[in-house]
Amino acid sequence: MDVRELTRELLAEHDPAGTDRLDFLRARFDAGLAWVHFPPGLGGLGAPRSEQAVVDAELAAAGAPDNDPRRIGIGLGMAAPTILRYGTEEQKQRFLRPLWTGEEVWCQLFSEPGAGSDLAALGTRAVRDGDHWVVDGQKVWTSIAHAARWAILLARTDPDLPKHRGISYFVCDMTDPGVEVRPLRQLTGEAEFNEVFLTGVRIPDAHRIGAVGEGWQVAQTTLNNERVAIGGQAIPREGGLIGVVADTWRARPELRSHELHQRLLKGWLDAEVIRLTGERLRQQLTSGQPGPEGAAMKLAFARLAQELSGLEVELLGEQGLGYDDWTMTRPEVVDFTGREAGYRYLRAKGNSIEGGSSEILRNVIAERVLGLPAEPRTDKDLPWKDLPR
Amino acid sequence: MSDLLYSEIEEELRSSVRALLTDHCPPSAILARCEGPEPYDLPLWRSLATGLGVAGLQVPESLGGAGASLREVAVVLEELGRSVAPVPYFGSSVLGLTALLACEDRELLPGVASGALTATLAVPFSTAPDAALPSVSVGPSGTLTGRITSVADALPADVLLVPADGGLYAVETATVTRRTSLDLTRQLADVTLDGTPARQLASHDGPVRQALLTGAGLLASEQLGLAEWCLSTTVGYLKERRQFGRQVGSFQALKHRLADLWLETVGGRAVARYAADALATDSPDTAIAVAVAQAHCGALAVRAAEECIQLHGGIGMTWEHPAHLYLKRAKADQLALGTPGHHRNTLADLADLPVPSP
Ligand SMILES: Cc1cc2nc3c(=O)[nH]c(=O)nc-3n(C[C@H](O)[C@H](O)[C@H](O)COP(=O)(O)OP(=O)(O)OC[C@H]3O[C@@H](n4cnc5c(N)ncnc54)[C@H](O)[C@@H]3O)c2cc1C
Numbered sequence: 001m002d003v004r005e006l007t008r009e010l011l012a013e014h015d016p017a018g019t020d021r022l023d024f025l026r027a028r029f030d031a032g033l034a035w036v037h038f039p040p041g042l043g044g045l046g047a048p049r050s051e052q053a054v055v056d057a058e059l060a061a062a063g064a065p066d067n068d069p070r071r072i073g074i075g076l077g078m079a080a081p082t083i084l085r086y087g088t089e090e091q092k093q094r095f096l097r098p099l100w101t102g103e104e105v106w107c108q109l110f111s112e113p114g115a116g117s118d119l120a121a122l123g124t125r126a127v128r129d130g131d132h133w134v135v136d137g138q139k140v141w142t143s144i145a146h147a148a149r150w151a152i153l154l155a156r157t158d159p160d161l162p163k164h165r166g167i168s169y170f171v172c173d174m175t176d177p178g179v180e181v182r183p184l185r186q187l188t189g190e191a192e193f194n195e196v197f198l199t200g201v202r203i204p205d206a207h208r209i210g211a212v213g214e215g216w217q218v219a220q221t222t223l224n225n226e227r228v229a230i231g232g233q234a235i236p237r238e239g240g241l242i243g244v245v246a247d248t249w250r251a252r253p254e255l256r257s258h259e260l261h262q263r264l265l266k267g268w269l270d271a272e273v274i275r276l277t278g279e280r281l282r283q284q285l286t287s288g289q290p291g292p293e294g295a296a297m298k299l300a301f302a303r304l305a306q307e308l309s310g311l312e313v314e315l316l317g318e319q320g321l322g323y324d325d326w327t328m329t330r331p332e333v334v335d336f337t338g339r340e341a342g343y344r345y346l347r348a349k350g351n352s353i354e355g356g357s358s359e360i361l362r363n364v365i366a367e368r369v370l371g372l373p374a375e376p377r378t379d380k381d382l383p384w385k386d387l388p389r
Numbered sequence: 390m391s392d393l394l395y396s397e398i399e400e401e402l403r404s405s406v407r408a409l410l411t412d413h414c415p416p417s418a419i420l421a422r423c424e425g426p427e428p429y430d431l432p433l434w435r436s437l438a439t440g441l442g443v444a445g446l447q448v449p450e451s452l453g454g455a456g457a458s459l460r461e462v463a464v465v466l467e468e469l470g471r472s473v474a475p476v477p478y479f480g481s482s483v484l485g486l487t488a489l490l491a492c493e494d495r496e497l498l499p500g501v502a503s504g505a506l507t508a509t510l511a512v513p514f515s516t517a518p519d520a521a522l523p524s525v526s527v528g529p530s531g532t533l534t535g536r537i538t539s540v541a542d543a544l545p546a547d548v549l550l551v552p553a554d555g556g557l558y559a560v561e562t563a564t565v566t567r568r569t570s571l572d573l574t575r576q577l578a579d580v581t582l583d584g585t586p587a588r589q590l591a592s593h594d595g596p597v598r599q600a601l602l603t604g605a606g607l608l609a610s611e612q613l614g615l616a617e618w619c620l621s622t623t624v625g626y627l628k629e630r631r632q633f634g635r636q637v638g639s640f641q642a643l644k645h646r647l648a649d650l651w652l653e654t655v656g657g658r659a660v661a662r663y664a665a666d667a668l669a670t671d672s673p674d675t676a677i678a679v680a681v682a683q684a685h686c687g688a689l690a691v692r693a694a695e696e697c698i699q700l701h702g703g704i705g706m707t708w709e710h711p712a713h714l715y716l717k718r719a720k721a722d723q724l725a726l727g728t729p730g731h732h733r734n735t736l737a738d739l740a741d742l743p744v745p746s747p
Contacts, residue, residue, distance in 0.1 A: 249742055256745035265733045268740055272681050276659040280393040296652050365651055366644035370624050373639040 003051045007033055007058040016064040025067055025101040028059075034067075034100045038084060042096050049285070053234075067102045070333040074144065075099040075106035079152050081225045086169070086210040086218045095150070095171070105332075107148035108226075109139040109172060109196055110219070114389070116141075117360050119154070120163045120216060121379075121387065124198060126155035126170065133157075133170065133208070135178075135201040141354075145181045145194040147332045148174045152222060153203075154215050159385040166384055167215035171207040178202070188346045189326035192334060226355045227298035234282060235275060241308045241337055241344065242271035248315060255315050264315075267308050274300045292368040295361040302351035302358055305336060309348040312341045391666040393659055398457075399464045405441055406465055409433075410472040416711035419475060423573040423714075429545045434476040438504025444482050445502025447669075448490065453499030459603065463610035463665035470614030470690075473574040473714045479604070479611065480509030480542025487603040488550050488557060491596035494589075497548060497559060507542075510600050511549040511560070511580050514541040517727030518601040518679070519735070522594070525553035525582060531589065533558055533582040539568065541725070543578040551580075551587065552597045558587040572721035574714055602679055605726040606664040609682035612722055613661045616654050616686070616693035619715055623647065623697045630702075643700060650696055657689045677739045680732040687729035690719035 010031045014024050028034055029043045033055050038044025059066070069076055076099070083095055098104040115122040124137025135155050145151070151172040158166035172179070178201035183191035210218035238246055249256065249264055278297055313320040323342040336347060352358040366372045379387055395403070413433050422428060438444035446461045448454020455461075462483060469478055481501060485508030489498045500506035512522060525535030533553050543549060544567060549560045564581040590596070624647060627638030637643065664682035667675040694716040698705040705712045723729065737744050 246740070246742060253743070253746065256743075258745055261737070261742070261745055264742055265736050268736060268742060269681060269684050269733055272677075273656040273660055273685050276393065276663050276681075277656045279390060280659040280662065283392070283394050293655070296655055299648075300652055300656070359645070362645040362648035363641070365648035370644075370647055370651060372624065372628065372644050372647065373636045375639055375641060376635065 003033070003036055003045065003047060003054050004058060006031060006045075007055050011058070011062050011064065016059075016062055021065045022101060022103065024065055026097070028064075029097050029100055033059075035080075038096075042084070042092055043100050049282070067100060068333075070335050071147075072099070072102045072105055073334055074108050074148075074152075075104070075150075077228070078108060078222045078226050079106045079150070082152065082169075082218060082222045083209065085221050088206075090206065091171070091209065099150075104149040105144065105147050107142050107145045107151045107174070108222070109142055109145075109151040109153040109198075110222075111141045112138060113140050117357055119219070120167065121384075122154055122156060122167065124153075124155045125159070126157050126168060126203070128157075128205075129202075131205045133168075133203045133205060135170070135172070135198050135203055137198050139196040139198065140184070141193045142181075142196045143193045143334065143354075144332065145174065145196050146183065146191075146330050150174060151196075152209075154219055156384065157212055157215075160383050161213065162381050163379065163384040163387065164216045165213055167219070168212050169209045169215035169218040170203050171209060172198075172201060172203055173207075176201045176203075183328075183330055185328055187349070188343055189323075190329045190331050192331055223356060224292070224294050227361070228294040234278065237272065237275065239275070240271065241305055241312070241348075242268055244337060244344075245308055245312045245315065248312065255317055260311065260315055263307075263311050267304070267311060270300075270304050270307070274304055292364050295356070295364045296369075298355060299358050299361045299365070302348075305348040305351045309341070309345040313345045316341055391663060391670065391672065393662040393666065395464065395662075396460075399461060402443075402461055403464050403468060406437070406443065406468040407471075409436060409441060410468060410474055414472050414474045416714065419473065419574060419714060420708070420711070422475065423576075428475060428567075428573070428576045429477060430475050431545060433474065434478070434507070434545070435504065437476060437478065438482075438507075442504075443478070444504030445486060446482070448486060448498065448502040452490075452495065452502060454502040459607065459669040460665050463607050463661065466607055466610040467614035467617075467661075470611035470616075470718075471618040473615065473711075473718050475574045475576075477507055477509065477542035477545050479575070479608070480546065481507045483607055484510040484541075484600045484604045485546075485550060488596040488600040489590070491599045492557060492590040494591070497590075501548075506547045507545055508548045508550055509540065509542040509546045510597065510604075511537045511540050511543065511551040511563075512597070512601070513537065513539040514577060514721070514725045515539065515727075516601060517731050518598060518605050520727070522552045522597065525551055527554040527556075527558075527587075528584060531587060532584045533560060533587045534584055535582050537580040537582075539577045540565075540580050541575055541577055543580055544576060549580060550590070550596075550600075551582070552594065553587070555592070555594055556589055557591040557594070557596050558589050560585055560587045562586060570721070572717045574718055575721065601726060602675070603668055605683045605732070606668050606675070606679035608722060608726055609657070609661040609664055609679075609686035612686040612690035612719070613654070613657045615690045615715055615719055615722070616650075616657060619690075619693035619697035619712070619719075620647070620650055620654055622712070623700050626701055646696060646700075650693055653685075653689050653692065657686045660685050677736070680735045680739060683727060684729045684732040684736070687723045687732070691716075691723050694719040 014027045032045040034043030036047040037049040126133040153170045153172040157168040178199045180197040182195045185191045324340040445454030446457040450456040523537045551558045566579045568577045570576040630637045660682040664678040667678035
């Protein structure tokens with residue numbers, strides 16, 4: 001049966017108007033219409049990714065509730081594809097459904113104070129204790145940790161091996177008494193990210209994803225998907241920030257100047273180039289796994305977001321001197337086009353740091369796409385414990 | 390959404406064009422030819438046009454063509470850009486055939502589509518799709534008088550398609566004078582008409598405008614191919630060249646520049662493909678697709694060629710190394726059929742981003 005018919009069947013059996021939101025989302029998952037490219041039984045149909053648009057359009061037209069993807073971006077964009085690729089059958093059955101419906105929010109415990117771009121240097125330790133692992137360490141910049149039920153976690157299981165080889169990948173229960181989440185206030189005023197202290201956290205071995213010592217390899221799937229999640233969604237023309245700026249330009253002729261006009265046209269052009277680049281990348285993406293080209297979208301997206309958000313503040317003139325609200329809050333959604341121009345300007349600064357900085361992404365492109373030689377390095381083959389610090 | 394990829398048939402076409410150009414159009418041959426009396430490689434043009442049969446790809450078979458589309462034409466242009474081959478494909482098969490296909494008079498079409506005749510559109514190569522056309526007057530007996538400067542691919546043309554007095558005319562006996570041109574691989578010429586006999590092909594400017602718009606959109610594919618050559622040649626060189634005891638390509642300052650150039654090139658492929666597909670399918674979005682493609686790719690090709698020279702160091706500055714052929718083509722292409730700035734400014738209307746009032 002085709003996806004359109006299945007969607008109509010779902011709607012016939014679960015009238016969105018009379019069905020509880022969560023019940024509807026669960027039924028949608030069980031019908032394989034959550035993410036059609038996932039396998040049957042895990043919210044999908046094993047169908048081409050492109051058919052998702054058919055489902056989404058039918059459901060939107062019927063006024064069906066969605067899973068509010070802005071709230072669960074890390075789960076959808078990073079944890080899910082990793083669990084799908086490397087998880088056990090039990091892990092897939094346990095985690096994917098509540099992840100997709102948004103019942104369980106996920107966060108990403110990767111970065112540490114001493115391991116950012118050089119993520120493989122991370123020092124959080126996981127020590128085996130029977131059929132559990134005991135985890136101690138500190139993570140930082142953990143977005144949405146305060147709202148999360150689960151985390152994807154990288155920890156060092158063998159300090160005697162070179163840094164890339166002694167890491168394992170876990171699912172960490174954020175309600176474990178050894179997990180402490182402290183807000184970390186950002187330049188926007190709010191605290192979207194946190195510091196997370198892990199003290200004697202017990203993780204069952206059944207919550208390890210991939211083999212012991214293969215965490216780095218598993219993490220590549222997460223990171224490649226993160227870059228696509230940040231820069232790679234299908235958007236209509238004027239779909240992102242450019243739409244916001246263009247609408248202001250149209251509505252407020254008194255703000256216009258020739259200099260801003262030239263920059264607006266350049267921004268519109270660049271937005272269109274990036275939109276079509278993403279479209280072409282999606283057409284190429286038949287294997288379902290984004291490669292290093294995903295880095296291209298994220299790099300381009302960050303540059304454009306910063307350009308446009310800066311332009312928007314200038315365009316607003318006197319109004320651009322204000323700011324909506326500096327109150328320290330702990331938001332539960334991440335929305336790059338949310339709030340006002342000043343917020344968007346400041347939040348966009350993170351786009352070239354989070355998910356791999358633009359400098360690191362250029363390294364990735366230069367080495368993995370263009371095949372240029374790596375810089376000489378001394379840290380690759382030394383045991384992690386002997387690295388210079 | 391339009392198909393932004395290449396079909397298998399398109400890839401096959403690419404391979405055969407590339408194989409021919411690799412065998413018959415090495416940079417040394419281009420360099421040897423460009424200052425001589427025959428700057429165009431006519432034997433190569435014949436092999437391409439009639440041997441491979443690419444002269445009239447987009448022309449229906451019933452009219453003497455290959456029955457393919459402008460998407461395939463764009464693939465040929467990518468390869469011609471990659472090799473800066475001195476052949477009049479752009480003038481004859483892109484500008485010429487687009488104009489002829491839009492005229493009701495079909496007499497010349499089969500000849501140009503088969504490659505037996507070479508044509509070009511007699512306008513300054515810098516003419517943007519919406520710009521004023523040169524003034525050529527039509528005499529009482531249908532003869533033409535006027536002068537048109539900087540015409541691309543006029544030197545080897547058998548027939549010139551001359552816009553005059555709002556219409557389009559075919560001319561076979563104009564005086565064509567070679568100019569010393571910035572671009573050594575597509576040399577321009579001035580066309581002088583002095584009561585020259587002509588045959589009217591159209592009484593309106595539709596065919597000319599269509600040819601200019603199509604030319605601007607497809608030129609992006611040539612620019613893309615050129616940029617790809619510059620990028621891959623530079624990457625290849627930097628992997629080999631050693632200084633300070635290591636490959637120069639391992640220095641991060643250079644890696645980042647090339648990563649940025651790669652990113653622009655990837656964007657160029659998407660927009661050039663989008664424009665070719667829009668033109669091939671007569672999409673309602675064609676005007677925007679062309680403006681976006683030309684605004685982006687015009688700048689891309691120049692940057693790629695400039696980076697290529699810089700990152701080759703001294704060797705890049707020599708006459709012997711082919712990089713300058715690409716720089717000259719890229720810079721001339723940037724002005725051709727409207728500059729990137731011109732195309733960007735047309736977006737003000739097309740995308741409803743109004744110019745500030747004075
Ligand atoms: C808004 C936001 C949200 C985030 N959310 C999360 C999250 O949820 N989970 C998580 O795990 N992490 C998260 N991060 C962390 C993020 O992944 C790191 O900040 C990032 O990887 C950079 O690491 P760092 O901050 O230690 O900077 P550093 O690695 O110390 O980098 C400092 C500067 O040096 C540059 N640099 C470093 N190495 C090189 C090199 N080899 N070549 C050239 N330049 C280099 C960097 O580009 C940067 O400009 C978030 C970050 C931000 C800003």
